[in-house]
Amino acid sequence: MWESELQNWENLLPAFREYRNEFQNIQHLRNIGSVLHWDMEIGIPKDGLAERGDQLSFLSGLAHKSFISDPFRKLAERAREENSKADLPGKSLRERELHLLFKDLDRSSCLPISWVEEFSKTTSEAHSIWVDARKKNDSSIFLPILEKIVGLVFQKADLFGYSTEAYDALLDEYEPEAKASDLEILFSDLRKSLVPLLAKAKDSEFPFVGNFPIDSQIPFNKSLPVLLGLPESGFRLDASAHPFSTSLGSFDKRITTRYEDSDPLSSVYSVLHETGHALYEAGISLIIGGPSPLKDSVSLGVHESQSRLWENQVGRSKEFWEGVYPIFLEKMGIKESSLPFAKLYSFVNRSKPSFIRVEADQITYNLHVILRFQIERAIFRKELALKDLSKAWKDGMKDLLGVDVPDDAKGFLQDVHWSGGAFGYFPTYSLGNIYAAQLYSAFVQQNPKFPEELKKRETSSLLAWLRKHVHSKGRSLEAKDLIREATGEEPNSKYLVEYLGSKIKEQESI
């Protein structure tokens, strides 16, 4: 293992160790920030919100200042110099680590304070304007400030630097080294295959009736992370308005879900999704040694692949449900007659084109993302003016999903991302789906007995495989290289199309 090599030679590299110690302190500040965030989301008293905001901005300021400080950069420079001179095992990995560190440092230092303040002020203002515009279904309220945000994001792209197009610089924040032109090919393949499939997609004919009290939903949901391999002593599951997963420390993962008393499966899929994220973070934490820039997730796309794989490839499979169905019924206190297996299975794999991304099924979801990618890229290639955004959106939805978007509230105003200036983020959702299908396919090819194991609620071989091929890599490889090494192929949408195609076929036969 690469990390043990590093560990053994650490004592011979005092400057390296010293920079790592300081990095640990910065990591403490970041993890402490996560504690504050988590607490804020799961139930801070309302009156405490304002001061919590102050605490968080004070803390993140402290972490940022410590990170970009001269003394820390000097430490890192000494570590780099020391490593280049000493011919010790693990040298190239340390080079990779320091390369990542300096990339992160440059990223964090290149934005002038004036830009940071302007951006923070504008996006915070934009958030309430967006809420208002969506509520009133009036995009004209939002467009002027969106224009300002796009201008600031253009500036950021210039400050980050890029060789081909500005959008590459934006992508790089979330999916390092990804290129818009590569994504264009990947997504274009996916689109071409998905759109014809849609005609055959089938909505569920099973409407949920009845009430599923939240308290009765909790025990089954609490058992899921453990079933997937998260140690019971290493996580907490709570409820929050928006489900999320976060690391408060190496061995302290927090998951949240949202309970709906009209649908007992909504919370289940959030838990499966967030557990996938938590398992990735937990796997990274298992890498030997303290915090380092290598000991982190490689990209949001890979992060998302880990959540999607457990949520979809595992959690929407027949074998998974064959394994947990009796437990699900018993713990939830649901009678088999009111939720027969076939109906449940059909329900979790239903598909129907709709307007809203966050409510979309696993098949149409990617088309929502592809639309956003096309639009974002066009904006940052200056091929689309914001005044034409509404039309571009409606045309795209018609084209990709065959639906007629009635208004902007159900159109481009639906997502929060742009009001926060997060351009380049959306594509990572579909990259996650593409990676998940490709990784799972490679795994099953090597472990053909897994579906049988899954029927017995046995998931350890999958977790072991993911730890070996994904989690334990940390950031030692770029996402693209990680996927290639794990699966033997360049990232491609073939396996996702196959997976989704099989789901549609199954639904047809029900």
Next chain:
Amino acid sequence: MWESELQNWENLLPAFREYRNEFQNIQHLRNIGSVLHWDMEIGIPKDGLAERGDQLSFLSGLAHKSFISDPFRKLAERAREENSKADLPGKSLRERELHLLFKDLDRSSCLPISWVEEFSKTTSEAHSIWVDARKKNDSSIFLPILEKIVGLVFQKADLFGYSTEAYDALLDEYEPEAKASDLEILFSDLRKSLVPLLAKAKDSEFPFVGNFPIDSQIPFNKSLPVLLGLPESGFRLDASAHPFSTSLGSFDKRITTRYEDSDPLSSVYSVLHETGHALYEAGISLIIGGPSPLKDSVSLGVHESQSRLWENQVGRSKEFWEGVYPIFLEKMGIKESSLPFAKLYSFVNRSKPSFIRVEADQITYNLHVILRFQIERAIFRKELALKDLSKAWKDGMKDLLGVDVPDDAKGFLQDVHWSGGAFGYFPTYSLGNIYAAQLYSAFVQQNPKFPEELKKRETSSLLAWLRKHVHSKGRSLEAKDLIREATGEEPNSKYLVEYLGSKIKEQESI
């Protein structure tokens, strides 16, 4: 109000404002530490404990270093100089604030790193030795390290400085400006009156039978802080192994309780007690302006008085129970026949001499504390060698409570405090009881209708009075002066004795 005066003149005192801004940052660090602590107590995953310890020690180190840093001291010195030169309203209060600040600073800076490290190492080692000794009921395991701790605490007293006796320096950490000789008089009066009362004290003849599921206990407990005046949007109630109250911010108070399914009143009294602490902290936070050394609790004794007053004077009164009894039964799902009013009321006011302080009733509790005070003072006057501790304890218990302590596990090994080097802390428990009775008596004298209001669950006049006479004072007065100004008398045990006497009398007549 004194604080509004300060506020108005702040702009004319730029150095003062600058020091206050930096103080705010230090307060952020302390509050953030409280978030981490709170989370650790209410349900951190077990595997996260070790790293949480690292995060906390990193954070408290950071707060400590920022506080005692040269730049901060220089800011404070400039503020002091500025204030002494400018003849502006509020001058003497700012003098008081800066006096407290420099006292805190000197306190925090006078202990050499070597002492702090030695003390921290020794007490952390002592904790597990103490656990072991108590478990094995073998004080010989614990005495050697206790000897070492006492030696270190003697050193601390010398470093803090004192004029009459070392124990005064220790007391000052928890009850600023308290003197052992004054406490001796106060406690001696209390002892003389209490011991004869004990003969008439009566244990409850009502044993709880049945099971009170924890979930059914929660709603009533959640309603209590609101009933006492804590805003619903400003607190959270959770469960923890040891009940506590903490401030995560000015308007974010957290309370915990411990639920026992064999006794539905145990959690109730913890909630009343901790709510009292939280109301004090919330009242202090209402003082105008940001954090300052004045905007803090004046002493642990006064802090404890606020918890005891709500727990005992209010929470064990007949009027309180007349007001909440029907709600208590309904929310807890208890039938009146299984817990008749008279039995419940007698149960919450029961008294019986016993070995263990934390299980003691409101009457005998103070005698447990007086014993500890006598012993601690004797140790630090070098009148008691640790080898004689066991005998001194047993003699004292016989003398004060009339019980024969069978062994050291039920004797001097019962409390955690000494293993942590906390000498001088115990007396604040009884000071709290003394202050509580004296404050409540003064309040009722001025508000004779309060008992009638309480029957209607109306507590706002009491909270308003406490805010005016205690909470809003912050640290502007020393505890002794605060009590005198609030009640018109020097602190004395007369009202506590009266209160406890009336309780015993009531029990007799049942």
